[in-house]
Amino acid sequence: MASLIAGGVDCDVHPAVPHLTSLLPYLSDYWRDQVTTRGMVDLVSQSYPARSPVTARPDWRPDTGKPGERLEDMQRHVLDPFQLSHAICNPLYGVQMVFSEDMQAAFCRALNDWLAKEWLDRDSRLRGSIVIPTQSVEKAVAEIERCAPDRRFVQVLMLVMGDTPLGKRALWPIYEAAERLDLPVGIHAGSAYHNPPTAVGWGSYHIEDYVGQAQAFQTQLTSLIVEGVFAKYPRLKMVMLESGVSWISPFLWRLHKFWRGVRMETPWVDRAPLEIVRSNIRFSLQPFDAPPDQATLIRLFDHMQSDELVLFSTDYPHWQFDGQDALPEGLPPDLVRKIMIDNPHATYPRLT
Amino acid sequence: MNIQFREGTEAASPVTAKTAIADCDIHPARATRTELYPYLAKRWQHHLEVYGVHAYQGMMEGPPYPKAQPNASRRDAYPPEGGPQGSSLSFMQQQLLDPNNVQLGVLNPLNTGQGIRNHELSAALCSAINDWQIDKWTSKDKRLKASIVVGNEDGLSAAAEIRERAGDKNFVQVLLLSRNVEPLGQRRYWPIYQAAEEAGLPVGVHAFGFGGNPITPSGWPSYYIEEMVGHSQCQQSALASLVLEGVFERFPKLKMVMIEAGFGWAPSLAWRLDKVWQRLRSEVPHVKRPPSEYIREQVWWTTQPMEDPERREDLFDVIEWIGWDRLLFATDYPHWDYDEPSRVLPAGVSEANREAFYLGNARKLYGMS
Numbered sequence: 001m002a003s004l005i006a007g008g009v010d011c012d013v014h015p016a017v018p019h020l021t022s023l024l025p026y027l028s029d030y031w032r033d034q035v036t037t038r039g040m041v042d043l044v045s046q047s048y049p050a051r052s053p054v055t056a057r058p059d060w061r062p063d064t065g066k067p068g069e070r071l072e073d074m075q076r077h078v079l080d081p082f083q084l085s086h087a088i089c090n091p092l093y094g095v096q097m098v099f100s101e102d103m104q105a106a107f108c109r110a111l112n113d114w115l116a117k118e119w120l121d122r123d124s125r126l127r128g129s130i131v132i133p134t135q136s137v138e139k140a141v142a143e144i145e146r147c148a149p150d151r152r153f154v155q156v157l158m159l160v161m162g163d164t165p166l167g168k169r170a171l172w173p174i175y176e177a178a179e180r181l182d183l184p185v186g187i188h189a190g191s192a193y194h195n196p197p198t199a200v201g202w203g204s205y206h207i208e209d210y211v212g213q214a215q216a217f218q219t220q221l222t223s224l225i226v227e228g229v230f231a232k233y234p235r236l237k238m239v240m241l242e243s244g245v246s247w248i249s250p251f252l253w254r255l256h257k258f259w260r261g262v263r264m265e266t267p268w269v270d271r272a273p274l275e276i277v278r279s280n281i282r283f284s285l286q287p288f289d290a291p292p293d294q295a296t297l298i299r300l301f302d303h304m305q306s307d308e309l310v311l312f313s314t315d316y317p318h319w320q321f322d323g324q325d326a327l328p329e330g331l332p333p334d335l336v337r338k339i340m341i342d343n344p345h346a347t348y349p350r351l352t
Numbered sequence: 353m354n355i356q357f358r359e360g361t362e363a364a365s366p367v368t369a370k371t372a373i374a375d376c377d378i379h380p381a382r383a384t385r386t387e388l389y390p391y392l393a394k395r396w397q398h399h400l401e402v403y404g405v406h407a408y409q410g411m412m413e414g415p416p417y418p419k420a421q422p423n424a425s426r427r428d429a430y431p432p433e434g435g436p437q438g439s440s441l442s443f444m445q446q447q448l449l450d451p452n453n454v455q456l457g458v459l460n461p462l463n464t465g466q467g468i469r470n471h472e473l474s475a476a477l478c479s480a481i482n483d484w485q486i487d488k489w490t491s492k493d494k495r496l497k498a499s500i501v502v503g504n505e506d507g508l509s510a511a512a513e514i515r516e517r518a519g520d521k522n523f524v525q526v527l528l529l530s531r532n533v534e535p536l537g538q539r540r541y542w543p544i545y546q547a548a549e550e551a552g553l554p555v556g557v558h559a560f561g562f563g564g565n566p567i568t569p570s571g572w573p574s575y576y577i578e579e580m581v582g583h584s585q586c587q588q589s590a591l592a593s594l595v596l597e598g599v600f601e602r603f604p605k606l607k608m609v610m611i612e613a614g615f616g617w618a619p620s621l622a623w624r625l626d627k628v629w630q631r632l633r634s635e636v637p638h639v640k641r642p643p644s645e646y647i648r649e650q651v652w653w654t655t656q657p658m659e660d661p662e663r664r665e666d667l668f669d670v671i672e673w674i675g676w677d678r679l680l681f682a683t684d685y686p687h688w689d690y691d692e693p694s695r696v697l698p699a700g701v702s703e704a705n706r707e708a709f710y711l712g713n714a715r716k717l718y719g720m721s
Contacts, residue, residue, distance in 0.1 A: 053631040164571040165578070191569065198589035199582060201534045201565045204597065207632040208535075211592045211625055212569065215585040219568035222581045227574065246623055250616025250670060253659035255581050261689060262420045262577050274662070289624040299669045305662070319631060 004327060006083035008340030009351065012188075012241045012284045012313035013078065015119050016068040017093040017111065026110035026117075031103070043094035043107070047190040047209060048318075054210060057319040067317040071122055078316045079125055081324065086344075086351060087316075088127045088154060088186075089119055090241060096159050096192040101135035105143065108133045112147050120152045127351065129157035129186055137170060141177045148181040154350040155239070156183050160216045161191035167220075167227030175233050182349040184237035184282075187220060189213040214289070217243040218251050221281065225255070228268040230280045237347050239282045242315055244289040249303035252277060278306050282347050284313035285327075285339060286320040294330030301335065311347060312340040371707075373693055374456040374714035375448070376654045377558070377611055377682035378496070380489055381423070381461075383435035391480035396473060405477075406469045408533065408564040417576040421688040429686035437686040441492055448685045449495055452693050455711065456720055457496045458524060458682075459485055460558050460611065464501045466529050467561040474503035479513060482523075490522040497718065499527035499556060505563075507543035514544065518551035524718040525554045529561025530583065530613065536590040537597030545603045554607040554652070554717060557590060559583035580689075587613035588621050591651065595625060598638035600646035607717065609652045612684060616659035619673035622647050648675065652717055654682035655709070656691040664698045676705040680714045 017023065020042050024032050034040070048055045056067030060077050068074065079087055095107040108131045115128045130147045132140035147153045156178045158166065166187065178185050191209070196202045198212045199219065217240050230236060255273045263269065269276075290300055301307070314326050327336060345351055382388065389397050409416050421427060423436050429447060431440030438444065449457060465477025478501045485498035500517045502510035517523050526548045534540060536557065548555045560583070566572045567582055587610050594600065594608065610618075625643035633639065653674065661667055671679065683690050697706060715721040 053634075054628070161569045162571075165568055165573045166570065168574070195569055195571050196565050197569050198535060198593075199565065199568050199586045200531050200536070200589045200593070201563060203535050203589075203593055204538070205635055207628055207635050208592060208596050210628050210632070211596070211621075212589055214620070214624055215588050216569045218585050219573070219578070219582050220570060222578050223568070223570075223573055226577050244620070244624055247617060247620040249661070249666070250614075250620065250659055251584070253616055253661045253667075254584055254614050254657075256662075257657060257660040258577050258580050258689075262580070265420065265575055265577055287624075287627065289620065289627055291623055291626075296673075303661070303666050303669070 003333070003336065004082060004324065005336060005340055007085045008082060008312050009344035010078060010082065010084050010087040010314050010316070011239065011311040011344055012090055012286070013074060013087045013316040014068050014092050014318065015074065015089050015115065016066040017091065017114065018065060018069045023107065023110040023114055026113040027106060031106040043097060045092065045094035045097060045190060046193060046206065048092055049206060052206060054319055056317040057322070060317040071119060074316060075123065078314050079123065082314065082326065084125060086125050086127055088129060089115060090129045090157055090186060090188055091115055091131060092188065092190060095131060096134065096162065099135070101133060101139060104133035104135045105139040108143055109146070112143065116150060116152070127152055127154045129153065129155040130183070131157050132174065134158060134162055134171070137173050141173050144174070144177045144181065144183065148183065151350050154183065154348045155186045157186045157188060159190045159192055160187050160213060160220055160243070161195060161197060163192065163194045165220065165223035167223035167225070167229050169227065172229070172232065175229055175236055179233045179236040184239050184347055186239045186241050187217070189242040213242065214244040214247050218247065221251070221277070222255055225273050225276050226266045226269055228266065230276050231268050231270045237280055237282065239284065239311065239347060241284045241313070242287065242318070243283055244287055245283050245285065245310060246290040246300055248283060248309070249300070278308070282311050282343065283309055284311050284315070286313045286315040288320070288328045290328070292329055297328055297330045307335050307338045308343055308346070310339050311344050370453040371710065372453045372455040373681055373710040375452070375454045375683050375685065376458045376680040376714050377656060377684050378448070378457045378459050379438050379462055379685065379687060380459050380485065381436045381438035383439040388477070388480045388484055391483045392476060396476045399473060405473070407467050408469060408562040417579045420576060424688055425686045426688055426690060441489060444685070445493065448683065449493070454495055456714055456718065458718065459489055459496055459498050460527055460556065461485065461499070461501055462558070462560065466501065466504050467532070467563065471503055471506040471509070475506065475509045475513065478503050482513070482517060486522045497524040498522050499525050500553070501527050502544060504528055504532055504561070505540070507540050511543035511547035514547035514551055514553070518553070523553065525556045525609065528555060528557050530557050530559050530586045530590045531561040531565070531567065532563040534563070535593030537593030537595070537599050542599070545599055545606050549603045549606045552719070554609050556609040556611050557587065558611040559587060559613045583613045584617050588617055591621065591647070592625060595643045595646055596636055596639060598636070600650045601638055601640055607650055607652065609654065609680065609717070611654045612656060612682070614657060614659055615653035615655065615674060615679065616667070616670050618647070618653060619670060652678050652680055652713070654680045655696065656682040656684045657689045658691055658696050665700065676708055677713055679709050680717065681710045
């Protein structure tokens with residue numbers, strides 16, 4: 001395995017909300033009453049069923065409760081052994097699935113307050129992402145602005161499959177706020193299930209949904225680039241989280257070819273898609289979806305023609321690798337340093 | 353990698369006879385609106401006149417994402433005698449088949465009976481287009497071979513159409529589109545695969561079609577370029593479905609051709625499927641082998657539109673990972689994003705690989721060798 005180095009930044013760890021009732025202390029009287037009176041159940045997304053093998057590594061799975069719900073486990077499994085300087089918490093609790101913008105806003109607010117109090121307050125290495133109620137752009141911006149004064153929030157978090165493609169103009173106030181407040185926007189695998197989870201309809205299986213995340217990221221990159229998000233907000237960084245990485249170059253070759261062919265349709269795209277990606281888009285390392293041989297690995301990174309695209313992640317507690325093998329075999333030491341330290345710091349201005 | 357770099361491969365003079373090629377994606381068009389009527393019952397002629405075609409999208413005419421060119425076709429491809437691009441055999445011979453020495457041209461008619469909500473009309477239109485392909489094209493030029501177009505949402509009637517055409521040497525494959533009501537691995541489509549396997553015909557899956565689903569998993573995008581780039585994602589999801597529903601396991605002699613959606617994505621998808629299958633295989637016990645094995649054995653790709661890296665030799669890595677024996681050259685004539693045969697492969701490809709890419713793989717797959 002490639003040698004890990006101390007002081008790295010883990011850009012994708014997942015603290016779990018034990019149950020919807022865990023958020024009750026962070027809800028207003030009205031919403032507390034709604035949850036209890038209506039008998040609402042735990043918001044677990046089909047993207048990550050609790051017992052699915054991808055949801056937790058066997059040796060990271062606790063005897064009771066959800067994987068990733070205890071800080072002590074996260075410390076013991078990743079923060080300490082990987083000698084991390086920071087880890088960015090991306091809660092995947094299923095708040096995006098509800099359809100009421102009021103309920104979604106209340107749950108997001110509670111989730112963000114829960115994260116600050118029960119995680120960020122308890123370990124100084126942890127940083128957080130602001131989960132936003134995308135059903136209402138106005139409420140999403142308000143939530144970003146409410147959380148932003150706490151500098152431990154280093155990112156805004158959205159799901160890769162929501163109600164609309166992410167480049168759509170209606171969402172731009174979110175990107176304006178994020179750019180203004182030095183917050184990259186993290187796009188994480190997962191669906192609100194407001195649309196079929198593939199572009200060709202509903203599949204039958206959990207495995208199909210998980211494989212399909214990569215295709216969802218691809219369509220979102222197209223949308224973000226051709227709608228002109230980065231022409232309008234050139235300082236905005238976006239991070240594709242748990243996206244997979246081996247598809248990046250061939251996808252960009254295709255996008256670049258079509259952009260050259262039909263750029264008259266989107267004349268506001270003022271730079272080549274390849275350039276936009278190199279300056280504004282980053283990808284988390286895990287799941288590293290390539291075969292475990294060094295020759296292929298070297299070709300894949302060479303195809304990217306940049307050593308700045310990839311950010312270290314363990315994707316804790318998801319099962320992407322075994323033991324300490326968070327880095328794929330054969331990465332040269334310079335690239336390891338870029339991936340583990342330099343690239344994350346260059347991406348997240350609040351990471352100090 | 354074992355690519356030999358040679359100098360001077362592009363230097364052939366234009367007067368030299370060109371090496372024979374196969375073109376595995378040619379789009380024949382109707383010259384007039386009513387050209388299919390002789391092949392349709394009176395009832396359906398009436399239906400088309402009064403109600404038109406209701407696809408799984410709202411437009412009565414034309415595509416929901418306007419193309420970049422009229423009919424998405426080359427402006428120099430209008431036949432001199434009139435009609436839309438791709439509607440004249442003599443002009444196709446003159447512009448495509450003769451100058452490029454096309455020895456095998458596979459016809460993939462679009463805008464037929466596929467992806468429409470009235471399944472009886474769908475079957476009637478598909479049958480008509482199949483008769484029309486013989487009368488207008490394959491019977492008049494032996495280089496051209498037809499695809500059996502089938503009503504995609506009704507597996508049983510589609511299978512009947514395949515069985516009716518099986519053994520007819522005018523046809524070399526069954527044609528489906530990538531976007532359907534459900535992902536292509538679903539059971540409703542299995543009769544099509546069963547009939548194709550029995551008939552010994554590959555199933556081509558061409559980009560496009562409508563099935564009523566938003567064309568991204570996060571809703572409807574805004575632009576034509578998103579639809580075009582997105583065909584590769586639709587194709588990936590369709591192929592993942594075929595693997596994960598066990599279609600290749602159940603129909604081990606079935607051959608699938610991914611048409612006009614690129615191929616650069618194929619290695620990454622296969623790796624991802626393998627990795628996730630190792631974790632989650634207990635959910636899909638009918639998928640007995642690593643997904644990449646089914647893909648390597650039972651899937652082919654047409655080349656156009658070729659991915660276009662800044663360093664063109666990067667594409668060789670991807671082709672090595674897929675296999676030089678799995679790519680089928682295609683121009684997409686007469687569409688605007690046509691790939692010119694003499695320019696798509698950079699210098700440095702071995703003679704054997706070049707021959708397989710341009711002709712040999714297609715002849716073998718389509719039973720012409």
